[in-house]
């Protein structure tokens with residue numbers, strides 16, 4: 001049962017030839033808060049430029065920006081975020097490749113957004129990728145239902161930083177099959193591998209990595225200082241694992 005589950009979640013990595021060499025590190029970041037001054041992420045264009053320089057130094061060629069859409073906390077909406085994104089893209093002028101998605105908090109407002117087809121997603125071939133986060137300490141009734149409904153509506157949901165949810169850590173044998181049935185892909189934060197969120201997320205992220213379960217890894221970058229302190233050592237753990245990270249995003253380069 002567990003082996004079947006692991007096989008179904010395991011990403012299909014392209015061959016090293018198809019991906020252009022023996023590189024195993026991520027080219028694309030999936031999940032970061034680089035869009036300036038729209039949430040708790042980077043606070044200015046200057047900070048965003050510094051973050052992009054840092055990401056490039058680590059080998060990244062591009063990023064999928066995922067600003068929060070969290071009603072009552074970060075009241076962003078797709079149109080406003082697209083405007084800020086367009087302005088940032090003009091400033092960056094091709095130095096670094098950027099795509100826009102969002103990090104949605106899983107509450108009932110997402111059902112309304114689905115009805116209106118007003119969802120900010122990453123277009124990846126024919127797939128519409130939507131990043132969703134749960135609360136950290138207690139599950140909500142809407143949580144898994146949001147993933148299921150998105151999947152049924154033709155989106156590909158991705159659960160953000162699965163390793164950080166306390167209830168998932170404590171009841172993995174219940175939660176991992178439940179998430180698998182929802183159709184969601186799993187995303188982990190690279191910094192978790194280096195202890196950014198403490199020992200429990202670190203241990204869980206390392207266990208998930210050993211099983212090659214997460215389909216996507218992200219910096220979840222909010223501050224430039226995270227890069228040196230957590231992302232760089234986390235990337236070293238990923239490189240040691242031998243897994244080809246974020247291979248699915250290489251379709252973005254096409």
Ligand SMILES: [Fe+2]
Pocket residue numbers: 031032033103160220
């Ligand atoms: Fe985030």
